Amino acid sequence: METLPLLAPAAESDCCALSGRAALSPSEAQARARILKALSDPNRLRLLSIVKAGDGGEACVCDLTEPLDLGQPTVSHHLKILVDAGLLHREKRGTWAYYSLVPGALEAASESITAL
Amino acid sequence: METLPLLAPAAESDCCALSGRAALSPSEAQARARILKALSDPNRLRLLSIVKAGDGGEACVCDLTEPLDLGQPTVSHHLKILVDAGLLHREKRGTWAYYSLVPGALEAASESITAL
Numbered sequence A, B: 001m002e003t004l005p006l007l008a009p010a011a012e013s014d015c016c017a018l019s020g021r022a023a024l025s026p027s028e029a030q031a032r033a034r035i036l037k038a039l040s041d042p043n044r045l046r047l048l049s050i051v052k053a054g055d056g057g058e059a060c061v062c063d064l065t066e067p068l069d070l071g072q073p074t075v076s077h078h079l080k081i082l083v084d085a086g087l088l089h090r091e092k093r094g095t096w097a098y099y100s101l102v103p104g105a106l107e108a109a110s111e112s113i114t115a116l
Helices: A026-039 A042-053 A072-084 A105-114 B026-039 B042-053 B072-084 B105-114
Strands: A058-060 A088-093 A096-101 B058-060 B088-093 B096-101
Touching: A026 A042, A026 A072, A026 A105, A026 B026, A026 B042, A042 A058, A042 A072, A042 A096, A042 B026, A072 A088, A072 A096, A105 B105, B026 B042, B026 B072, B026 B105, B042 B058, B042 B072, B042 B096, B072 B088, B072 B096
Parallel strands: none
Antiparallel strands: A058 A096, A088 A096, B058 B096, B088 B096
């Protein structure tokens, strides 16, 4: 702190006067929390790991139900949350929907934690 | 995939037989989701950003209430969640409690997203 006199330790009476400027803005915090919330579920993390490991970086919805031992509606619900959060891309081809990671999305979410 | 014959594309009839092995284990997914859940709240992200920017990498609880415009019980509730998740360290000194980041914890949470 020696080189930043404006942020020198404040007297007890005004301990809170300067701290607000360090906080992440409310809108930025909201945006980051929204993505992290989509990631904060074990089944969704497992779905992402399967998609990431899939051939060509994608997975058919038919590959996603059995490994998680969940019903199709539950898997679809989790996949929709991941698509809505901008983490997964969905493409319908023939009978099945195929899911792939949105390029850079996991890296951005990861950075949103370290770059607080 | 050419170098990993065991993971070669499966025929449609057994499309799900191999995909399970790619998934994060349930216990690992649960552990990661727990930490990410603690991070998936805008007020908690803002609290962490203030602590991170604090003098000596710590912040007095008296610095954390005003910038967020929340009551003391709400701030304490959020801080407890961050401590319980292993993200914040709490130390009582005199009248006030002081919070600091647990070294490496944000980096580990960040990596838990990219290393799926």
